[in-house]
Amino acid sequence: MDELIQKAIKQNNEASKPGSSVPWEPDQPHAQPFYTYDSPKQSWEPAKCKPLQEANAPQGVSRLALFSWNIDFMLPLAKARMDAALEHLDGLVSKLGPETAVVIYLQECVGEDLTTIGEKGWVRDKFHVTDVDGSNWATRYGTTTLVDRRLDITSCFRVHYQKTRMQRDAFFVDVVLVTRGQGQRKTIRLCNTHLESLAFEPPLRPAQVQLMTRYMRADGVDGALAAGDFNAIQPFDRTLHSDNDLKDAYLELGGREDSDGGYTWGQQAATTLRDRFGCSRMDKVYFTGDCLWLVSFGRFGADVLVSGERERERIVSLGFEKPWITDHLGVVATVEVVE
Numbered sequence: 001m002d003e004l005i006q007k008a009i010k011q012n013n014e015a016s017k018p019g020s021s022v023p024w025e026p027d028q029p030h031a032q033p034f035y036t037y038d039s040p041k042q043s044w045e046p047a048k049c050k051p052l053q054e055a056n057a058p059q060g061v062s063r064l065a066l067f068s069w070n071i072d073f074m075l076p077l078a079k080a081r082m083d084a085a086l087e088h089l090d091g092l093v094s095k096l097g098p099e100t101a102v103v104i105y106l107q108e109c110v111g112e113d114l115t116t117i118g119e120k121g122w123v124r125d126k127f128h129v130t131d132v133d134g135s136n137w138a139t140r141y142g143t144t145t146l147v148d149r150r151l152d153i154t155s156c157f158r159v160h161y162q163k164t165r166m167q168r169d170a171f172f173v174d175v176v177l178v179t180r181g182q183g184q185r186k187t188i189r190l191c192n193t194h195l196e197s198l199a200f201e202p203p204l205r206p207a208q209v210q211l212m213t214r215y216m217r218a219d220g221v222d223g224a225l226a227a228g229d230f231n232a233i234q235p236f237d238r239t240l241h242s243d244n245d246l247k248d249a250y251l252e253l254g255g256r257e258d259s260d261g262g263y264t265w266g267q268q269a270a271t272t273l274r275d276r277f278g279c280s281r282m283d284k285v286y287f288t289g290d291c292l293w294l295v296s297f298g299r300f301g302a303d304v305l306v307s308g309e310r311e312r313e314r315i316v317s318l319g320f321e322k323p324w325i326t327d328h329l330g331v332v333a334t335v336e337v338v339e
Contacts, residue, residue, distance in 0.1 A: 015140035026162035037124035055152040062180040068227035069330035073108040081325035104146040105192035138167035191226035223289025249285040270319040301330040
């Protein structure tokens with residue numbers, strides 16, 4: 001497994017785009033298109049953001065369910081693993097009522113994953129997708145977001161971190177929802193991010209969260225949710241939310257640090273890595289804004305396995321107890337927009 005990790009890091013470094021070749025500036029917003037499936041054309045077509053005053057806020061939709069999941073890019077069999085992940089997500093999403101809009105954050109996607117996502121009928125029917133290729137990533141893997149098609153997107157941009165060794169970014173999408181009752185329009189900013197991995201000195205995650213928070217509190221934003229693989233492995237990670245006056249969804253509903261109920265990494269890691277590092281709460285949801293009321297928080301994705309006997313044998317041969325599709329559990333938070 002260590003050889004696989006070293007190979008992945010080497011490939012990632014080789015695939016990193018030099019700063020002189022990219023159209024964005026570090027720490028600055030870089031707008032990108034999103035895509036909606038056109039059935040007659042049978043293709044994903046680029047769409048433009050709606051001006052805020054023209055954006056539709058669907059009546060009767062006052063809740064938002066945010067799913068976030070890291071699908072390990074280092075393992076082989078990308079398509080088979082993403083197929084299983086999407087089947088699991090489809091089952092979860094289909095159980096939600098019409099009053100709940102859905103947004104899905106994915107981290108560590110590779111180009112083949114984007115193709116797999118775009119092939120799914122339920123994704124085509126229900127979601128806008130933000131990426132059909134990796135042109136907005138700084139390296140060979142990155143984040144992508146699926147947004148409920150009932151929601152108009154008013155802004156879509158990435159902020160590539162300047163303080164990063166792994167070409168990470170914060171990815172923002174703005175939507176408009178209405179409050180239950182008086183139906184007041186609220187702009188909700190959604191941030192999908194994969195914070196820096198490993199324990200570098202000096203640490204990079206504090207600066208990344210500080211920058212992310214600045215955009216979450218920009219003028220005109222009524223409430224914001226940030227989620228993803230936060231790689232929370234050091235003592236300072238426990239207070240990054242409070243240091244930036246954000247709320248941690250897991251802790252807000254009574255969750256405790258260092259408890260089995262909160263861990264999102266380790267249970268499905270290769271056995272040698274679990275023995276070395278134990279389990280941790282790497283994946284989190286932060287939020288801010290008086291208009292957001294946290295309804296629920298939970299985990300998903302436990303024991304989702306790759307299909308096919310050969311595929312399963314290959315994953316297990318890498319040192320896993322079971323042929324898990326990823327080493328992370330996902331996290332899901334549901335919020336209601338209130339007056």
